[in-house]
Amino acid sequence: MPKSSFPLVFDGHNDMLLRLVGNEGADPVHDFMHGRANGHLDLPRMIEGGFGGGLFAVFVPSSGPRRSRNTQPSNSPQDEPLPPPLAQSEALPAVLAMIAILLRLERASNGRFRVCRSVADIRAAMADEAIAAVLHFEGAEAIDTDLHALDVFQQAGLRSIGPVWSRPTQYGHGVPFRYPSSPDTGDGLTQHGRAFVRACNERRIAIDLSHLNEKGFWDVARLSDAPLIASHSNAHAVCAHARNLTDDQMRAIRDSGGIAGLNFANCFLRPDARDMADTGVDVMLRHLDHMLEIMGPDHVGIGSDFDGALIPDAIGDxxxxxxxxxxxxxxxxxxxxxxxxxxxxxxxxxxxTWGA
Structure with missing residues (x-):
């Protein structure tokens, strides 16, 4: 499979399913198998880049205009208003559509794309030169507070979930797209959120903290018996965006045996938080250096945000x-x-986290 001489990459976050479901009138299976000019991920480009697998996010965008891309001069403050919460009835159809695409890709791929439910599955897929796909929810809007849907989705392959994207849910509060800002931007987990964390621990579903605000982060750190995971978050010391991790948060991830994945989004990489494609790979290395300094070499990974962000032209896709x-x-x-x-x-x- 790999065209690259480097190790295969397991990527902690991408939004390919959202891109595929959003291509109106197109065939998502054909697009994935044969490749298209738009987006960041498809089978040919995964093979070329040594993309061995990752967490494939199910994310339901809010209605209305999408989040603006910042091209303001450096040091200009940003504070984009968050959309209101989504009802489960609004989120569920979109969630089912993206899961359906994931399963259809597996069926159509002749073994080259596999939905994995254990690390043994991931290793086997990568050894067979297949893409190892893990179902992840970026935001828990589709999960009722009685947690019936959590059990159903777990059986469908759900192995990782974030209680929130940046907008609030019944479980907690996310960080806004704000710069400069600390991630300490509001209240922590709700009562339902604390029950949600315990339920995920019982079911051995990974809890992703990347969009959770700082109080929510520390609530999960106190409650959870699993490693702390921030699938696609960078170093706040390098880029002071609310979405990035403080040194104290990174130490907590390290001490729990967890991981933080480097996010390729320009606005979370650049010290000026501008969403500009001329961002250099040297800035990515600055974040990695800092994350390694704080967490050590066993707790840093990749969380690209492919198909969910503007990334450096030097990487491209x-x-x-x-x-x-x-x-x-x-x-x-x-x-x-x-x-x-x-x-x-x-x-x-x-x-x-999973025990398997």
Whole structure:
């Protein structure tokens, strides 16, 4: 499978399913199998870039205009208003549509794309040169507070979930798209949110903290008996965006045996938070250096946000993963660290969470 000489990448976050379901009038299976000019991920580009697998997000966008892309001068403050909560009745059809696409890709791929429910499944898929896809929910709007849907979706393959995207849910509050800002932007988990964390622990479903605000983060840290995971979050010390992790948050992730995945979004990478495509790979290395300094080489991974963000032109799309890996190597990361960041840290953390 891999065209790259670097280790296969297990990516902690992408929004490919949202892109495919949003291509009105197109055939998402054909688009994935044969590739298209738009977006970041499809089978040909995954093969070219050594994309071995990852968490495939189900995300329900709010109605109305999408979040603006910031092109303001550096140091301009940003504070984009969050959309209101979504009802389960509004979220559920979109969630089912994206899960259906995931399952159809598996059926149509002749074994080249597999929905995985354990780390053993992931390793087997990658060994067979197949894409290892794990179902993830970015926001729990489709989960009722009685948690009936959680059990159903777990049987369908759900293995990872974030209680919130940035808009609030019945479980907690997310961070706004605000710069400069700390992630301490509001209240923590609700009563339902605390029950949700316990339920995910009981079912051994990973809890993703990337969009949760700081009080919610610390609530999960106190309640959860699983490793802390921030699937696609960067270092606040390098870019002071509310979406990024403070050093204290990263230490908590490290101490829990968890992981944080480097997000490729320009606005979470650049110190000025501008969503500009000329962002250099050197800025990505600055975040990795800081994350490694705070958390060590066993707790840092990749969480690209492919198909969900504007990313550096130097990477371009899924075929560009070796560009980052080559930069890491040239920067002095040894082979073990490169392997750990590319895939092993994710697989170890998921095994510790899932127990399989």
């Amino acid at each position: 899924g075929a560009g993963l070796p560009v980052l890996q080559a930069a890491m190597q040239a920067h002095g990361y040894d082979a073990k660290t490169l392997q750990s960041i590319s895939q092993e840290n994710w697989l170890r953390t998921l095994h510790a």
